[in-house]
Amino acid sequence: MAGEGEIRRIGVLTGGGDCPGLNAVIRGVTKPAQDYGMTVYGIADGFEGFVEGRAKELRNTDVSGILIQGGTILGSSNKGDPFHWTVESNGKIEIMDKSEEVLRNYKAWNLDAVIAIGGDGTMHICDKLTKMGMNIIGVPKTIDNDLDATDLTFGHDSAVYVVTTALDRLHTTASSHHRVIVTEVMGRYAGWIALNGGLAGGADVILIPEMPFSWKKVYDKIHKRELMGKRFSLVCAAEGAKPAGGEITTKGTDFKRTDPIQLGGIGKVVADKIEENTGRETRVTVLGHLQRGGSPTPFDRILATKFGCFAIDMASKKCFGSMVALKGAEITKVAIKDAIIKQKLVQPDDQAVLAAKAVGITFCED
Numbered sequence: 364m365a366g367e368g369e370i371r372r373i374g375v376l377t378g379g380g381d382c383p384g385l386n387a388v389i390r391g392v393t394k395p396a397q398d399y400g401m402t403v404y405g406i407a408d409g410f411e412g413f414v415e416g417r418a419k420e421l422r423n424t425d426v427s428g429i430l431i432q433g434g435t436i437l438g439s440s441n442k443g444d445p446f447h448w449t450v451e452s453n454g455k456i457e458i459m460d461k462s463e464e465v466l467r468n469y470k471a472w473n474l475d476a477v478i479a480i481g482g483d484g485t486m487h488i489c490d491k492l493t494k495m496g497m498n499i500i501g502v503p504k505t506i507d508n509d510l511d512a513t514d515l516t517f518g519h520d521s522a523v524y525v526v527t528t529a530l531d532r533l534h535t536t537a538s539s540h541h542r543v544i545v546t547e548v549m550g551r552y553a554g555w556i557a558l559n560g561g562l563a564g565g566a567d568v569i570l571i572p573e574m575p576f577s578w579k580k581v582y583d584k585i586h587k588r589e590l591m592g593k594r595f596s597l598v599c600a601a602e603g604a605k606p607a608g609g610e611i612t613t614k615g616t617d618f619k620r621t622d623p624i625q626l627g628g629i630g631k632v633v634a635d636k637i638e639e640n641t642g643r644e645t646r647v648t649v650l651g652h653l654q655r656g657g658s659p660t661p662f663d664r665i666l667a668t669k670f671g672c673f674a675i676d677m678a679s680k681k682c683f684g685s686m687v688a689l690k691g692a693e694i695t696k697v698a699i700k701d702a703i704i705k706q707k708l709v710q711p712d713d714q715a716v717l718a719a720k721a722v723g724i725t726f727c728e729d
């Protein structure tokens with residue numbers, strides 16, 4: 364338990380939505396562990412497995428060859444918040460606090476610390492468990508790149524790569540058929556994937572949650588391109604993008620999830636409106652979970668490996684209640700409680716926004 368003696372037994376879990384690079388972190392934690400005289404326990408399915416008592420020792424052989432694998436060998440869940448544990452009975456959802464179960468398993472497994480790899484939701488849970496006396500180290504992940512305390516999260520580069528290659532392919536078919544193609548990408552509250560993917564893939568319009576858009580400006584852009592002889596356009600829309608004064612487009616709610624709102628559908632809304640108001644044939648492509656799956660890019664493999672190795676070193680130095688972070692070119696640590704204060708959102712004067720505008724990409728902000 365907290366601060367007593369040597370650090371020998373480390374739990375590791377992956378929480379929330381998966382992303383490329385999780386396995387590289389697990390490997391980066393597990394391979395060096397024996398040099399520190401530590402044993403690593405892999406907790407199954409994030410906090411769900413922590414509550415339910417599912418874990419097993421991870422050996423070098425378990426993590427051998429996983430660097431290039433997408434997903435997580437441990438399994439993950441975005442429904443296992445121990446402080447907001449949901450049980451459904453007779454069509455009713457009951458919310459329970461299962462944090463004592465987590466503490467009980469932590470003690471039963473004789474853990475000295477836990478390395479929790481996750482996004483914003485996972486870090487909020489980590490903060491609460493730290494306050495209950497558990498030794499926690501956070502490792503930030505999310506394709507959305509919306510954690511403010513780190514310059515980048517691994518997984519983002521892989522997602523941007525998927526968007527870029529998709530836009531490259533959509534470019535040629537849009538151009539051949541003189542169509543508008545709207546590509547819907549992930550990004551609930553932060554538009555980094557749409558911004559960076561749209562910039563790399565040469566989108567003509569980028570729609571992001573931080574800049575509510577004007578419908579008229581979207582149509583004007585398509586007309587303007589036609590006047591220039593460009594009879595096709597590519598629109599890259601984050602799932603959380605919304606028109607000024609309008610609402611985000613949702614698919615439904617699931618109260619078992621840490622964030623109950625399920626986004627999706629803005630791509631079709633935008634495509635329909637464009638076709639109706641410009642007369643241009645329009646198609647929509649939703650990239651969805653393609654952005655979360657598959658092998659990590661070299662950049663993400665390197666960042667995730669550095670994060671994992673740094674986390675196990677932090678454990679040896681008893682830097683608990685902290686999260687690994689990238690600041691400039693350096694891997695460092697920040698207090699988890701400070702890491703969850705605010706989300707990292709795209710600012711209108713971000714250099715990527717300015718560069719995009721300089722090369723003619725429109726955000727159509729109202």
Ligand code: F6P
Nearest residue numbers: 380441505506507549550551626
């Ligand atoms: O948080 C990452 C994210 O990719 C969001 O952009 C997206 O809304 C969400 O995950 C989808 O998660 P799932 O379909 O797994 O519930």
